[in-house]
Amino acid sequence: MLDYPALAAVAAVVREGSFERAAAALAITPSAVSQRVRGLEERLGAILIVRGQPCEATELGRSLCAHLDQVRLLEHDLAPALGSTAAGAGDRLTLPVAVNADSLATWFPAAAAAFGRVADVSLDLTLDDEAHTANRLRAGEVMAAVTAEREPVQGCRTLSLGALRYAACASPEFVARYFARGITPQALEQAPCLRFDRRDFLQARWARAALGVERVGPVHWVPSTHGFLDMTLVGLGWGMHPCAMVEDRIAAGHLIELAPAHRVDVPLYWTVTRLHAAALNQLTQAVSTAAGEVLGR
The missing domain is CATH 3.40.190.290 (D-Maltodextrin-Binding Protein; domain 2)
Known part of the structure; x- marks a missing residue:
């Protein structure tokens, strides 16, 4: 089972281009974003983000971000029934x-x-x-x-x-x-x-x-x-x-x-x-x- 909060951090870094801006978007600290990304990379045994200006996703990182997009789409339809239990609930x-x-x-x-x-x-x-x-x-x-x-x-x-x-x-x-x-x-x-x-x-x-x-x-x-x-x-x-x-x-x-x-x-x-x-x-x-x-x- 994927760690969706960690995957959301990966997606935020890719979308925003940096750990700092991802932290602002997620309303957490840059250190927390870095820990989530590093933890997911260690569990998967693969690099998901190429650190740089801007940060970019690896091929696996892009695939996981695309998966997260699909999950969020489906959960968006289920939101009335799931309430706040949905992964990423509250995110637009x-x-x-x-x-x-x-x-x-x-x-x-x-x-x-x-x-x-x-x-x-x-x-x-x-x-x-x-x-x-x-x-x-x-x-x-x-x-x-x-x-x-x-x-x-x-x-x-x-x-x-x-x-x-x-x-x-x-x-x-x-x-x-x-x-x-x-x-x-x-x-x-x-x-x-x-x-x-x-x-x-x-x-x-x-x-x-x-x-x-x-x-x-x-x-x-x-x-x-x-x-x-x-x-x-x-x-x-x-x-x-x-x-x-x-x-x-x-x-x-x-x-x-x-x-x-x-x-x-x-x-x-x-x-x-x-x-x-x-x-x-x-x-x-x-x-x-x-x-x-x-x-x-």
Whole structure:
């Protein structure tokens, strides 16, 4: 039988990043946190936390933290019957979820708000590229994820949410400077573009669909959805934007869509742990409803 107070200390250190902050969160002393963590490690004969700035969980530590999350979810549903006897009773339940930046900037806030209205549960959101959020599930770091990966994850179920549609956009001044003679492969090689990070290949995908080429011009790296839009508006480069964010700006003439016939769809899925917990079901319902109002089918 696991020592759940000790495991809660491990999870707090991982979540807060240090023993001191974990102690404050648990309302105990740092020495007590250290004793609980060390005691559990000694009983298991394995290191659970790599001490550092911040502290990080080992693979076994992550697995145990994921187990604790599941136990807390189930006990949350039993709380009225269990009263204060539940492990971790009195702690506010937190759901770790992975979501991509563009979903967080468009439709996911409505899902989070709807969930907050029906559940007394906190969300712990982890940002990652939609092509990699499912890996967070496999690693036990989160219990649900918005992902572009259709393949099933062991122990999880996957629901189709629809597709987040992207448009290639630039400011009028940028278009006049780089595309005065039209959007051609040659012009595209000279025009600076914006990329979110090294895993962002939407620009090349659009160029291949619109012009039959993948080569684009100089790159500015902008790892922020809203910063990405701001940099486009001021003419730093052209970029791929969620249509839900830019349609009004295109209509107002603040942005010009490049080759409107060649928008790019990124299918999204909701992959969630197969655990019969009310909070997970409520979050899944909120995500499905919010996505259905924005994403294309």
